[in-house]
Amino acid sequence: MPSFDLGAPINTALLLYILYAVQRILFPPSSSVKSKSTQIPTEFKHGYSWMPKAHPPTVLFTTYTPKTLEPYNGKDGGRILLAIDGTVFDVTAGRNFYGPNGMYGNFAGRDATRGMAKQSFDEEMLTPVDQPLDKCEDLVPEEIENMKGWIDHFSNKYIICGKLVENDAI
């Protein structure tokens, strides 16, 4: 004859667990228990009503001068900026090209308009930061076309994050 000994410790433990589980199913924990912690979860795994920690990163459109643009050459591991025809592009994503060791590293933090037009990465294409911006009046139409093509390429690939003005304009 099968024995039913409820007094046995294992049976009691199991019975208690069953009663607890049934109580949880029939009477789910009310929301007042959950809202004890007023910290909103920042991961979706930690809760359904979650909120990301931070906004998606946005860059503030800034007006740069050659002097303020120069530090952004990636040498300290920071952002890399590059200017063409008055428009400043954030080319940090292209660190391989425009970083300190990259092929076009000369252009980082500088006005690259003439270099882009003449398709050259030499130092002569860059004007020193304390002099006025390169007016590029001596460029032939083909070179201007080339430069505009580069501006299109950069606009599609990188972020436009500012404009370049003369050193004394700010």
Place this chain on the structure above:
Amino acid sequence: MAFQLSDYLVTDDLTILLCLIAASLFLLSNLYKPQPLVHPILLGRQSDVARVRNPGQSAVYRNYGTGMMGRLPVRPAKDINLLTDLVKVDFDAPRTLWSTKITNPELRERFMNFGTGLIRLTNLTAKESNVLVLLDDSIEFLLADLALASHSIASFTLTSLDLLSPVLERHPPDAIICHASFLPQLMELIYDSAETGHHTIIVVGESPDGPLTLAGVRVLKWDDVEKNGKQTEKIISPAPDPNDIFTVSFFSSRPGELRGAQLTHQNLTAGVAAARVLLPLSSAISPLDTIVSAHSMNTAYGRSIAYMAVYEGTSFATLDSTKIFAGAEATAEDTSDLTNVSNLPIPFPTIAFLKPGHVHSLTTSILERAKQSSRLLFQTAWRHKLSGLAEGFLTKDSLWDRIVFEGARQTVVGVGAGTVRGVVVSGGPLEAAALPAARVALSVPIVNAFTNPLVPGPVLASHPLDLQSFPVPGEASSDPFAQHYHCGPPSINVEAKLLGVKDDVVEAGGDPEGALFVRGPSVGKELVFGEDSWEQVNGDEEGWVATGVRGKVVSNGTFKVVVA
């Protein structure tokens, strides 16, 4: 030691039984947890944000589904360019619009007859004449609107009665269409304003006081105009361009001012494209639905809902609270407003476009009724529903609905309570603290939309399956946004940004807060009455239009809106 342990670990058949029961309960509680209706990862990124922002402004936000690179949808389907294209030619199942059972071909026939009759009997010319439509929502409004649009005659509508005299004074129309019961009032206004021009009035319905006459005013009956159009040869006008303005909806946000929203065909098709995706794709709108709306067709938003219903081939009716002209005793926006729609011969409503007052009133009535039936059952059902909501799950067909809530809903709303499958709320702020109760009471997706008189279609619309609820601070909070529920991301064809934002707060990672500006194919142009003439205000040079409210964006891309 071992001897004592084995004494305690004595097992018998009851152990096996209890083990099995415990194991199955464990599996049950773990595997049958309610699954969220939409994965929470999607709710963390509801807007697509531009990578650059101008100083003093927030970044440009778009709906995540559209994306920053995507094109903003301009029409609900490929060939719908004009207002009249929304009456689909190839769809001919009958449906009930207000109290008329009609098919699309019949609708086309009727509005073409009316248009022809109108042009023959009055001297309206395309692109120059204006007609003031003083009708409450009815099939005649729809027919007049379609007829005028097809002949490129601009129609004027008013969102409230006190705008009538300013409009008659400053922008006198060539003809007026009104209800018979409103005719005496209108005649008085024309007489008072001593208009020198000759008016033509087309009257809908029978005047209870017999025919009225006034010198210089020609009164025609709607039925006569339609009959004339039916019997004579149809006048076909050249098709208007989608960028032509077909209507001006006059509104005012402050007493004494008069502003007009100029809507083009494209604005309205874009508005319809945005409105029809408010509800989840899995339960998209189909000809089997019945839509009821608490927004008058005289407003841009109400017009786009009506045309969405016409386009989708559903039955459609508006609530009594939308009436402005005939019978303008202010109907309260509450449950009785919704239940009175059953007086019309439409099928039971399935999708309701309501105002916050309706939702609040419905929630309190349903919950009160549910509490009356059985206190204990209500408490248990309430706990179950709330725990489901905390997991992101909500359904109308659960056990607790059948036991407690469905009965309450049927008592409050009537027999048709079970058919409502979606509610879109707009027209005022929705309180965040009251929303879980509303969700439990209605148990259908509730979409909170923000609308603007200049934009047909919603400007911002929350995700229909978003059941997140965040702690709401107490009454003493100084943040005006805190008490309101969020309006979600921008709708699929609207771009939004905030102006007047504090840069230091945003650079430090805070939420941008400022004046809400929008841009998109559904945003109309504004007509403002200057010192003594009308000026068109086009928004700024990039097309951004001010909405007049303050907004705040939080990190998951949803906007909260507060009227400035």
